[in-house]
Amino acid sequence: MPTPSLAALPVRRLTLRDLTACADLSEDRGWPREEHKWGFLLTAGKGYGIDDPDGGLIAACVVTEYGSWERSELSAIGMVLVAERHARRGVGRRLMRHVVAAMGTTPLTLHATPYGRPLYEELGFKVTGRAEMVVGNFIPGGPEYAVATRAATAEDLPSILRLDEEVFGVDRTPLITRLPAFADQLRVAEDCGRIIGYTAAWPNMDTHVVGPLIARDTETAKALIASLAARTDRPLRTDIDVRHEELLAWAKARGLASVAFNAVMTYGITDLPGDWTRRFAPLTVAAG
Numbered sequence: 001m002p003t004p005s006l007a008a009l010p011v012r013r014l015t016l017r018d019l020t021a022c023a024d025l026s027e028d029r030g031w032p033r034e035e036h037k038w039g040f041l042l043t044a045g046k047g048y049g050i051d052d053p054d055g056g057l058i059a060a061c062v063v064t065e066y067g068s069w070e071r072s073e074l075s076a077i078g079m080v081l082v083a084e085r086h087a088r089r090g091v092g093r094r095l096m097r098h099v100v101a102a103m104g105t106t107p108l109t110l111h112a113t114p115y116g117r118p119l120y121e122e123l124g125f126k127v128t129g130r131a132e133m134v135v136g137n138f139i140p141g142g143p144e145y146a147v148a149t150r151a152a153t154a155e156d157l158p159s160i161l162r163l164d165e166e167v168f169g170v171d172r173t174p175l176i177t178r179l180p181a182f183a184d185q186l187r188v189a190e191d192c193g194r195i196i197g198y199t200a201a202w203p204n205m206d207t208h209v210v211g212p213l214i215a216r217d218t219e220t221a222k223a224l225i226a227s228l229a230a231r232t233d234r235p236l237r238t239d240i241d242v243r244h245e246e247l248l249a250w251a252k253a254r255g256l257a258s259v260a261f262n263a264v265m266t267y268g269i270t271d272l273p274g275d276w277t278r279r280f281a282p283l284t285v286a287a288g
Contacts, residue, residue, distance in 0.1 A: 006050075006058070006091055011098045014047025014060060021057045022047070025081050032205045038062075040182050041079060041286055044175050048099055050091065058086050059095045063103065064287040066170040073170045074273065075103050077110040078286025092116075096123055100267065107268035111239070111285035117263050128271050129264035131239040131285065132248060134256035135207065138229035138236050142254075145223035152186040152198065159195045160188065167214045169273025175287060176212075184208065187227050189220045199224040200283070201232060210238035213281035218246045221280045225251070238281045247280060 014022065019042065023033040041047070045064035052058045061080040067073030077099060082092045100108065100123060111131060112120050121127075152160065157177065165171050179186055183200035185208075190196065197215030201208040210228060215221035221244075229236055236256060240248050241264075252258065262285055266272060272288075282288055 006086065006089055006094075009050050009053075009058065011048055011050055011095060014042060014049045014062075016042050018042070018047065018049060018057070018060075022049075022060050022079070025057050025060055025083060026079075028083050028085075029081055031081070034204060036182075036203060037284060037286070038079070040178065041284075044178055045076075045287065048095060048102075050095060052083065052086075056083070058083050059091045061095060061099060062286060063099055064175060065106070066168075066172050066175070066288075068171060072103070072106045074269075074288070075106050075108050076286070076288030077108060078284070078288075080110075080116060092119055093122070096120070100124075105268070107266065109264065109266050109269075109272060109288050111262040111282075111288075112265050113260075113262060117265070120265050123267070125265040125267045126270070127263045128266045129276075130242045131262050131264060131282075132242050132258055133237065133239045133260040133262070134248070134251050135237040135259050136235055136256040138226070139255040140226065140230065145219065145226060147189050147191070147196075147220045147223035149187050149189045149223050149227040152180075152188045154180075156188055156195060156198075160198050163195055163198065164212070164214060167275050167278045169275070175283065179283075185228055185231055187224060189215060189224055191216070196220055197224055197278075199228060199281075201228040201236070203234075204237065206234060207237040208232050208234045209284065210236055211281045212279075212283040213238065213240075214278055215280055216278060218244065218250075221247050222250055226254075229254075239285050240281050241276060241279065243276065244280055
């Protein structure tokens with residue numbers, strides 16, 4: 001039988017049964033397999049993919065929706081991948097058009113690599129910010145941090161959810177409530193018994209990714225990162241909003257080196273909701 005044209009292949013919803021195929025697709029494009037992250041995103045969000053008639057996936061992406069149970073107020077698109085053998089044949093464009101149509105009037109956001117940015121601009125996404133990825137072994141030292149941090153407990157979750165919604169601008173309960181099982185560390189910063197920031201460190205290949213990182217101010221963000229670093233031997237990796245220049249300079253002084261920049265893009269809104277001054281790093285660039 002003749003092989004169907006790529007344009008005729010249907011886009012379908014992905015599930016956890018597609019985890020290995022998604023990881024294979026990552027590996028095909030030279031990315032780490034990231035099965036832990038794929039599993040988290042396929043559970044917390046919606047996966048979309050195009051099957052290869054010869055087996056595996058031609059393309060895949062994940063959409064994470066935020067807002068009330070009745071209505072999505074913002075959706076983040078991530079993990080957009082097309083198999084190398086089918087690259088530059090319009091597959092990514094077709095998948096993205098399907099997702100944009102499926103989301104209807106819901107505003108969208110994504111982090112774009114320089115490679116993917118032209119496609120997203122063609123589809124109507126606008127650059128509204130930038131994030132800098134830094135990676136390295138954290139070097140302790142310097143003055144003591146005045147902000148108290150501790151491991152989060154189950155009793156902290158309602159306060160974390162309230163703070164996250166206040167800073168992020170939309171309710172992310174389905175994502176944040178999965179953090180305790182997903183992350184190796186979940187820590188909070190306190191002032192007079194009130195939670196003023198929180199962060200997590202989750203395993204990704206040989207690193208611990210720091211995110212989300214929400215904090216009252218830069219000093220609180222520093223204290224949270226340092227508290228995570230003190231409890232792991234792995235290199236740290238995080239994506240910091242470039243407007244947080246002081247935190248970036250501090251992270252680089254503590255041994256983390258810049259490795260990449262991503263453009264923060266939006267569709268249907270001119271800027272992200274919430275308070276960027278307290279939003280230092282995303283949980284993952286794939287989920288906004």
